[in-house]
Amino acid sequence: MKVLRHAALATAMLSCAGIATTAPASAHTVPEATKSVASTKAAASDSLAGTIALDNCSGSLVRYAQSTGTDHALMLTNGHCYEGGMPDAGEVITDRPSTRTGKLLNADGDPVGTVAADRLLYSTMTGTDISLYELDATYDEITADTGIAALTLASSKPADKTSITVASGYWQRTWHCEVNGFVDTLKEADWTMHDSVRYSMPGCDIIGGSSGSPVLDDASGEVVAVNNTINEDGEQCTMNNPCEVNEDGTTTATQGEGYAQETYWITTCLAADRSLDLTVAGCLLTKPAAG
Structure with missing residues (x-):
């Protein structure tokens, strides 16, 4: 699953070379009351707002439709972009400490700050190819520091010809x-x-x-x-x-x-408190092997 090889990740899928350095984060004012987190709409445009440049891959700042501004923000990328190397076939990694960082971009693709994970919530290349991280800041905090709002994960399958x-x-x-x-x-x-x-x-x-x-x-x-x-x-x-x-x-x-x-698939595995729970009825994400 790669197009260009990377010396440090010779077997990683879709790996690649270096990324530009970031500019300092800019400060923005947060509305006094933020009961639910805002979401960006990049419809039919070249907007890069909410995307993230990782050291070897791309990613994005994402939220659920039900997320609130005080929830810890989430970062999405591929399972094969996991910093620990590509998960083996059949392997599912959950709830692991992480210090992964990335450069958060604005609509023009300019870096406006660095986001940092504190936990890897889920990673696999079996059934799908997803890594989902919990960041060390809330949505409100990120928006206040950078002016960037999270992209919303759709809760249903896209239609053909979309x-x-x-x-x-x-x-x-x-x-x-x-x-x-x-x-x-x-x-x-x-x-x-x-x-x-x-x-x-x-x-x-x-x-x-x-x-x-x-x-x-x-x-x-x-x-x-x-x-x-x-x-x-x-x-x-x-x-x-x-x-x-x-x-x-x-x-x-x-x-x-x-x-x-x-x-x-991710949204089918949410508990009432919006945490990821692979035991939820109807959860489509691949589960870790028993035992």
Whole structure:
């Protein structure tokens, strides 16, 4: 799942080279009463507000529809962007201390501050390709320091032919295309994902470093997926060459085809207090192996 190799992460998917340094965070006034956190709407635009540049990938500042301003903020990227290395096939990592940092960007792609995680809530490359972090600051605190509000995670599956924008904090650029159907089983080397979003081409010809970018519904501005892989060479089911596996076991692969993983799965695993709970009935995220 990589397009460009990175010396420090030779086996990491969609890895890439260095990122520009950030400018100091600017101060902004917070409204006196903030009972619920604001959300940005990057509909049909090249806005990079709320995206995050990590050291090896892209990410985003995200919230649930139910989030409040006093909740600790969340950062979303790919499972294969986890700082501890790519999780093994079948591995699910939960509730682990983290000091991961990233540069938070404004609409123009300029860094406005650094966000820092204190916990990795969830990471896997099995079933999906997601890492979700809890940050050490609340949504209100981040907005006060940077003027940036979080992107909202959609609570339902995107529709086919939805106009979308892939927004990369790493490269400070966007791609525009449509959802081109869904892949029941997407296989790459040892990893298998399900119900993956396929991109229409040309348009979302993603490149290395775009891993972990939020995929935004242009109409709603909500995050409907997280960008994660592309078939580089036209090979089938090898590293950097994902293939689509049909119900009868036949496989197809198209050079240049790009994919993303749906993010509404995360919202199916929320407890009443908005914490991530994999035991919630109907939770779609892959669970850790028993024992």
